[in-house]
Amino acid sequence: MVKRLFEEITSKVGKDAFQKVGSIYYFATHQNREQMNKFLSQLSPTEVFELFLVLQEFSNFKSCLPEDEQSNLVIANCYLWFQDIIGEWFSVAQTKIKGRIFFALEHDRELNTQPTGIVIDLFDEGAKNKNSKLPPPPPLSRMKYSSSAIDTVQALNQLKEFWYQLMWPDKYTSAPYILSIVEAIAAGVVLYSNLLWKRLRNDPSCFNAKAHFLMTRKAVLYMNNLEYALSGLKHLEADLDFEGIIQAVKRKDDTIVAEEWRTKLKNPVQEAQEHVRVMIQCFVRSVAHHMNYKIRKLMFHLAWGPEKLEPEKSIAPLLEYLERIFSQLRPAFLHTTFQRLVQAAWIKVLLEYSSTSIKNTKERPRFFRNLYISLSILSEFFLGDVAMLPLEELQCQIYKSVEREIRIHQSDTFPLIEYYFFSRAEEQFNSREAPLGYLTVRPHYDGKRNTVFVEVMNAKGLLPCDPNGLSDPFVILQLVPRHLFPNTPVHKTTIHMKTLNPIFMESFEWPVYPEQRRNRGAAINFIVMDYDYMRKNDFEGEAYYPLYKMIDIGESARTPEPVELILTCPNFKSDILIALGKRTWNREALRCVSAEKKKS
Numbered sequence: 001m002v003k004r005l006f007e008e009i010t011s012k013v014g015k016d017a018f019q020k021v022g023s024i025y026y027f028a029t030h031q032n033r034e035q036m037n038k039f040l041s042q043l044s045p046t047e048v049f050e051l052f053l054v055l056q057e058f059s060n061f062k063s064c065l066p067e068d069e070q071s072n073l074v075i076a077n078c079y080l081w082f083q084d085i086i087g088e089w090f091s092v093a094q095t096k097i098k099g100r101i102f103f104a105l106e107h108d109r110e111l112n113t114q115p116t117g118i119v120i121d122l123f124d125e126g127a128k129n130k131n132s133k134l135p136p137p138p139p140l141s142r143m144k145y146s147s148s149a150i151d152t153v154q155a156l157n158q159l160k161e162f163w164y165q166l167m168w169p170d171k172y173t174s175a176p177y178i179l180s181i182v183e184a185i186a187a188g189v190v191l192y193s194n195l196l197w198k199r200l201r202n203d204p205s206c207f208n209a210k211a212h213f214l215m216t217r218k219a220v221l222y223m224n225n226l227e228y229a230l231s232g233l234k235h236l237e238a239d240l241d242f243e244g245i246i247q248a249v250k251r252k253d254d255t256i257v258a259e260e261w262r263t264k265l266k267n268p269v270q271e272a273q274e275h276v277r278v279m280i281q282c283f284v285r286s287v288a289h290h291m292n293y294k295i296r297k298l299m300f301h302l303a304w305g306p307e308k309l310e311p312e313k314s315i316a317p318l319l320e321y322l323e324r325i326f327s328q329l330r331p332a333f334l335h336t337t338f339q340r341l342v343q344a345a346w347i348k349v350l351l352e353y354s355s356t357s358i359k360n361t362k363e364r365p366r367f368f369r370n371l372y373i374s375l376s377i378l379s380e381f382f383l384g385d386v387a388m389l390p391l392e393e394l395q396c397q398i399y400k401s402v403e404r405e406i407r408i409h410q411s412d413t414f415p416l417i418e419y420y421f422f423s424r425a426e427e428q429f430n431s432r433e434a435p436l437g438y439l440t441v442r443p444h445y446d447g448k449r450n451t452v453f454v455e456v457m458n459a460k461g462l463l464p465c466d467p468n469g470l471s472d473p474f475v476i477l478q479l480v481p482r483h484l485f486p487n488t489p490v491h492k493t494t495i496h497m498k499t500l501n502p503i504f505m506e507s508f509e510w511p512v513y514p515e516q517r518r519n520r521g522a523a524i525n526f527i528v529m530d531y532d533y534m535r536k537n538d539f540e541g542e543a544y545y546p547l548y549k550m551i552d553i554g555e556s557a558r559t560p561e562p563v564e565l566i567l568t569c570p571n572f573k574s575d576i577l578i579a580l581g582k583r584t585w586n587r588e589a590l591r592c593v594s595a596e597k598k599k600s
Contacts, residue, residue, distance in 0.1 A: 086166070090180040093162070097155050097188045104151035105195055111146045111221055120215035120328045122290040144334055149225035152192045153232040156185045160239055171241075171248035178240050179264055185236060186272035192229050193276045196222055213286040220332050223283050227334045230276045233269050242266065280340060288344035294321055295345075299352040302374055307366070311373040318349075319381055326386050342387045347398060349378060354402045357409060361582040368410035375406060408579045413589045417481045418521025420576040420592070425523055425544040428568050436541035436567035437461035437500075439475070439526055443545050443563065445517060447554035452479075452517070452547060454524055455507045456493055457562055462500040465530035465538040470498045472531040473540060477508055480525045480544075482595075483588055484516055495531045517547040527599060528567060539599050541567025570596045 105111075159181050168174045199222075200206055206219040213219055237243075242265045250258035298318040305314040322345065330338050353375060360367060379399075382389040408416065442455040456475050465471045474495040479485040488510045496502035516522055523544040530538040543565035551560045571577070577596060583589035 086177060087180070089162075090159075090177060090184065093159060094180075094184040094187065097159070097184060098191060100155045101148075101152050101188060101192050101195070104148040104155075105192075105199075108146050108148035111148060111218070111225070120220075120325070120332060122215060122287065122294075122325065144220075144332070145224040145228045146221055148192070148196075149228040152188065152229055156188050156232050159184055163240070171245050172252045175245050175249060175261055178242075178245055181240065182236065182265055183268050185232065186268035189229050189232055189272050190275050193226055193279060196225055196229075197279050212289060213283055215287070215290075219283070223280060223337055224334050226276055226280055227337045230273065230280070231336075233273055236269055237266070280337065284337075284340045284344045287341055288348050291325065291345055292348050295348050296352055299349075299356060303356050303360075303367075303371065311370045312377065314370070315374040315377055319378070322381065323386050330386075339389070339393075342382065342389050343393050346382055346387075346389060346394065347396075350398045350402045354398075354405065357402070357405050361409065361579065362584065363409075364585070365410050365412055368406050372403075372406045372410045375403065405575065408576055413580070413583060413586045414481075414483055415521075416576060416580060417483065417588065417592050418519060420521075420574070420580070421480050421523055421525075421544065422521045422546070423574070423576060424568075424570075425546050427571075428544055428566055431566050431568065434461065434566040436463060436569065437528075439528060439541075439543050439565045439567055440562050441524075441526065441543075441545065441565060442560055443524060443550050444560040445512070445547065445550040445552045445554075447514065447552045449554075450511060450513055451509050452512045452524070452550065453507065453509045454545075456504045456526070458501070458503045458505075459528060459567075460501045462502075462528065462540050462567075464500060465532075465540065466498075468498065471500060471538075471540065472497045473499065473502050473528055474531055475504065476527040476529060478525050478527075479510055479512070479547075480523055481521060481592065484519060484522055485510070485512075488512075497531075512547065517550070520546065520548060522547045526565065539569070541569060542599065543567055570599055572597070572600075 163177070163181055168177070200219070203218060206214055206216055206222070208214055242262070245265070246258050246262050249261050295318070298321060302314050302318060325345075326342065329341050333341065353371065356371065357368065379394060381387060382394055383391065408419075411419065437459060438461055439459045440457040442457060444453055445451070446453065454477065456477070459473060459475070462471055462473055472495055475493040477491040477493075479488045491508040493504045493506045496504070512522075523546045526543045526545070528540040528542065530540055532538060545563065545565065551558060553560065577593060580589040581593045
């Protein structure tokens with residue numbers, strides 16, 4: 001049967017299209033392809049496609065033969081005969097897709113004729129006029145997107161379906177065709193989005209006098225159509241097996257070529273996605289802008305309501321407003337667009353919290369405590385069934401910054417000072433660079449005597465502070481924060497002249513109770529200074545060692561090991577230190593800030 005089929009093919013194509021080596025016919029040379037293309041050009045596209053499918057199906061029967069005979073069949077590589085003609089098919093398909101997109105938009109009856117009334121009341125006018133006899137906004141149709149979006153995505157999906165029907169057996173040679181499909185689909189999505197966006201921008205019914213989007217039926221349809229078209233790119237990488245192609249290229253060529261193909265395949269998809277997202281985000285930002293006035297007004301009442309009013313009650317109007325708006329947005333938009341709108345509203349709320357906090361940094365902790373509780377309540381609301389904001393989107397960078405800012409300001413002064421020293425120690429231990437040098441110490445705790453011991457051993461790599469290129473270093477030791485250790489002495493080592501690597505070998509001790517040692521903010525503060533006879537001593541650097549990290553020699557038989565501490569300097573841009581400096585009404589806060597500034 002194979003012989004008869006080969007004879008029939010060669011009778012139509014000519015044996016010149018095949019090169020005989022021994023008893024085996026090959027199809028590989030440029031001349032072979034020209035002759036095969038000449039034969040295929042005489043057939044209609046349908047006949048070529050049918051011939052390809054028949055030959056592919058027949059070729060699959062080779063699996064019934066022994067493995068050593070399968071590779072000797074000319075029919076086994078019949079798909080290579082169609083390499084050029086298939087490339088032409090995809091070029092023609094790309095042109096036809098453009099025509100289908102234009103046709104789909106021109107004949108989109110719902111997009112062209114649907115009424116344009118306001119369907120979502122972002123300004124919450126209905127809440128202002130509860131007794132108003134005005135009718136509620138008309139409901140949206142059940143279909144969230146129109147026929148042009150459906151037709152466009154179907155046309156693009158047909159390219160993938162066509163490729164699936166070809167059942168191309170070789171991943172390596174399929175790469176150019178997959179790239180053509182990807183480029184055609186990405187270009188189709190961009191074209192449809194551009195046409196849709198142009199129509200939206202030219203539609204005066206979708207904008208107010210300040211050129212902001214109005215929530216009309218047509219504007220909602222435009223956005224849903226854009227989002228639906230964008231979904232056509234979502235699973236393209238998996239559907240066309242990008243990774244399989246890249247691995248095939250890697251096996252055949254090398255890693256560099258494979259990575260070049262990875263870029264070629266992924267770039268059109270990513271660029272098209274970003275192009276459409278920019279359009280959608282423009283609309284989303286406009287919606288958030290409309291909501292901003294109401295959010296700001298309700299935030300003002302939340303922040304400056306009666307002091308006796310609980311945060312749960314003061315935030316209720318804002319929650320009610322957001323629930324009303326989201327209840328209208330959710331059925332109107334596709335889920336992805338709805339999530340974008342909720343995220344934009346969340347960002348607006350966070351920015352109002354940040355603005356309120358920044359403008360009122362001199363307020364007492366109670367003011368910020370109410371803000372902090374209300375922010376927690378709002379977070380639960382946005383995670384709930386109404387907004388359904390994913391946790392990773394809720395805990396965005398802006399949220400982390402605002403939450404930390406308010407948490408710091410709502411803290412009482414003593415815990416905040418303790419948190420400052422805890423943070424300084426953590427930053428020091430996490431540091432990998434030591435531009436100011438090192439200090440080696442041996443600290444431990446004796447639980448039986450309730451005493452902290454420390455041996456200051458040596459320093460190295462200090463910066464020169466004197467004209468001779470050296471320093472006269474000594475170390476000041478104190479327990480911090482001072483409100484935990486108000487009566488403990490401040491110790492000093494002897495001064496070592498003209499050296500950058502002093503060896504001290506001096507020991508010191510303080511009485512410390514177990515409950516003081518357990519405090520995470522309690523630490524020994526080592527301050528390395530350069531002695532100056534005529535002027536003020538120069539600051540070389542400082543280090544911290546937390547008391548809770550010390551070995552209790554009363555409980556352990558181990559000898560404490562020396563610890564090399566990186567020398568650092570106070571960070572006067574620290575949000576904790578800045579917050580303490582704003583507490584002009586608190587003596588301890590100002591004393592802590594003053595002590596830090598004296599080190600510089």
